[in-house]
Amino acid sequence: MDEPVDRQPDGRADDHSGAPDWAAVHDACLDATIALAASLTPEQLASAVPATPRWSVHDVLAHAAGVASDVVAGRMDGAPGPAWTARHVAERADRTVADLIEELAATRAAVAAVAAGTDRPAVVWDRSVHLADLHEALGLGVPPDPTWRPVLASAAPGLLAGLPLSVACAGRTYGAGGPEVTVDAYELVRALFSRRSRRQVREWAGPTPSDDELDALAVFGPREDDQPRP
Template sequence: MTPDLPGLYADAVERVATLAAGVDERVGRRAVPATPAWTVHDLLGHLAGAATDVVDGRLDGSPGRSWTNRQVVERRSRTTAELASELRASAGRMPAGTLTAAGPTPVWDLLTHEADLREALDLPRAPAATWELLLPLVVAVIGGRPRVRGFEVRTTQASWRVGVPTALVTLDGDDYELLRILFSRRSTEQIARVSDGVGLLEPVALFGPRAA
């Protein structure tokens, strides 16, 4: 069955916007563990700004650090309720083809940052469908990179092949934890606590090693 990516995106937008609208100034200053350079407010500024930039075609530097940091800086003075409104409005104009394109899409970005936000706010995970859909797509993209050193990684739930396996990695965590590692959401020390394969997992992470 073909996944309903536009529907998944719309549901995630509503969850994130609802959370954002309830964030006060104090919580907005809280650091986000998965993206240590950002506060909760910064993360929400990026999500609102990224959705607006995509629909407006303002993509110079995308998806690099200068692009995301501009979104954060431009929205520093806005309330989280305003950021929630912007996210909803821009997401409502998002072309469906943008959400269903091959490779990383706004769906990937939003679902990943929703997990970042929930971890920062000490909230339960998003619905399991979010990472169950995303993980195989991410594994396929990483495994298809030129010269990637392939391996098989066994989580507490399943076994995943990254490229052509030449080594076996075990992970004392579920598929959600593997996805967080592959999205550079875990530090070297955090990965080493749960896996014997930090030397294989960290180099293939989408955004490289995460700052401690």
């Protein structure tokens, strides 16, 4: 689940304002992640995260810190594959939450600058997806809108372009046309980033798309295991 397929999302907002302010989205995700990390108990830190079943909450935070430091240092060999992400976790296995927060804070400005310079800010999408992973694992509900709605607006047009449906979501319609279906915005962004099972996606997509067409929506490939939902 850690390595994305080759096809990338469109990278632009589905409106007339151009790309989102990715530096601002990054900072919103980072602020929410740091605030959450600082509030966690030892039991919560040891909890498994269903979206990343090999990782605990602490491991997800370690990965977040590792991504930031590697982006700043240009240490991107193997990114975004499983060996690269596993190294983030292994290198920080013994670090405290305070250490991880310090590392995240220290790289804030440099990572935000990188994010601001691209239409396809993988580091911001990684921040957004994993923040929601933590919220779902800990039963905390939907994360703040500024941490995921811009990601949906950017990714949905390209990822849904070939789907034989008219997908109504938050006042917009995506897809190639066909039977109209309606989906909640948060559920859609989680499906697009491989955080919903085939069965869960089929609940809103209905019977028209083939399994292959549904599987092609997911940036990190399809998954079989149902995920917790707010």
